[in-house]
Amino acid sequence: MFAAPLAAATLLLSGCVANTTAAEDGSGLTVSSTASDCAVSANTAASGTLSFSVSNATDEVSEFYLLAEDGLRIVGEVENVGPGVTRTLVVRAQPGNYFTVCKPGMVGDGVGKTAFTVTGAAVALEGNEQEQIDAAATNYVAYIKDQVGQLVTGTQTFLDAYLAGDDETARALYPTTRASYERIEPVAESFGDLDPEIDFREADVAEGDEWTGWHRIEKDLFPPAAADNGGAEYVALTSDERTYYADKLTANTQELYDAVHDADYSVTIDSISNGAIGLLEEVASGKITGEEEIWSHTDLWDFQANLEGARVAYEGVRDIVKEKDADLVSTLDTRFDSLEKQLATYGTLDTGFTYYNELSTAQVKDLADGVNALSEPLSTLTAVLVG
Incomplete structure (x- = not known):
């Protein structure tokens, strides 16, 4: 870039x-x-x-x-x-x-x-280890605020198109707008019900609970065939229903913005490293299986954003970890680079990616192998950082 x-x-x-x-x-x-x-x-x-x-x-x-x-x-x-x-x-x-x-x-x-x-x-590096930790935490909070700030304006632009009935524009904006959320998803998960309301998939919603958020709108923008919808024809949302779900997403996104901009909001050093680990787990459990974006098949956009978020979190503590385990840092640098290059063969956030349902079984396996190769050493990051 x-x-x-x-x-x-x-x-x-x-x-x-x-x-x-x-x-x-x-x-x-x-x-x-x-x-x-x-x-x-x-x-x-x-x-x-x-x-x-x-x-x-x-x-x-x-x-x-x-x-x-x-x-x-x-x-x-x-x-x-x-x-x-x-x-x-x-x-x-x-x-x-x-x-x-x-x-x-x-x-x-x-x-x-x-x-x-x-x-x-x-x-x-300047200062003692605690001062370095404090600086890393301060910079990561700034990064979170930046991503959520971009999410607020991006979501509004996306929803403006959706509510105007400009589904073509909304479909184009859907995966790129979500990138700001996917980069910091563990942060949203730390605020109780916010992540379920913003980002739950249909399969995640308990019987009797209301399904809201990005994936509710995703299904309306990328309506499934009856065979993929339990045998029932999908019924498009009415204009009033679109407004209802858009307003919910706007309010929840603003709530996330307010939460990370609260004067008392902070992060611990282990939450930064665990966030990096968690984002790779998100890739392994949802994106690489095609279960996250089941209607739009834009899983590789999410994969890219998760990977970017994981690297930002890792880079924020990298120099501190290097003082304790230079070999781990060398391994992580190499495997992050390798997975980034592997994913780049399928596209970019700016130009678009191959849709998940167009990937072959062999391609999915290769990507999964790359994720696993990075996840294994990354899983030790927190232990080294705080040990």
Whole structure:
């Protein structure tokens, strides 16, 4: 996803003057957050401590992120930057490729996403182990908030199409919008009834309970033949019924957003590593079997999002684990890369994937073998991290 960093770097505003000092030592970087852009004063800096002074030129609260090369994991963020206010983000960055992005209104995908390069030699972890753990937890909470914020706006766009009767657009948006949820699914599961209401499959619903959420709408968008519906012809939802289920999904998604933005919300270091493990278990138990998206057959989209979420969680604690078991880190790096490359032969979230019902038995087995190869060492991550 970082195929053209030089091209991306040229997207900086022409009015943004490069800061040579910032490029040399990481101090004095400035960021102007506007309604449509996120102008950083330099697109490169030397490894070590970086300082971004973020000024908000919009009329709503904004955020600034430094993202890892995958565009998902948050290396550092400063939030609640009020209109006309300037706040500073200080991070200790390793050499590599990154992205900068601002998020006016603190929801959605953000604006002005631009390549940022850190050069030089690797730097040592800063602080004692507890301080490193605290930093990992802070960054993971920021990642969760970011994904749920994208889910809120994406779900609204999806439901607007669904309620307007534009089923073709809604079907196209269905798997990509769900990616933000699938990346952080263990978080939703930690809030009691929220995951069942948002994401239960029809087969998961106990007799007498109401079936709501994404998969209720999925069945309406991808109606099954009678043979796949217990022998009964599927009856499409009425306009009022569509509104009812859409309103429920909107309310539940907002409830998830409010929960992770609560001032007291936090995560423990073991919940991060267990989240990575749990996301691979989600792939093994649902996506690789085709049971998750039984009507749309978009299981590989979910697979990709689960895998991305697992890697973000792992990468967040990787350097701490490396100090304890470098061999485990080497194995996990290799097997994550291998499974990502294997899945990429079937497509991407941007271009689409092969539908699950078009996969051969041999292809499903190969994917399952790749998942199992990663799951086995990943299952030891928490024990090493907290041991």
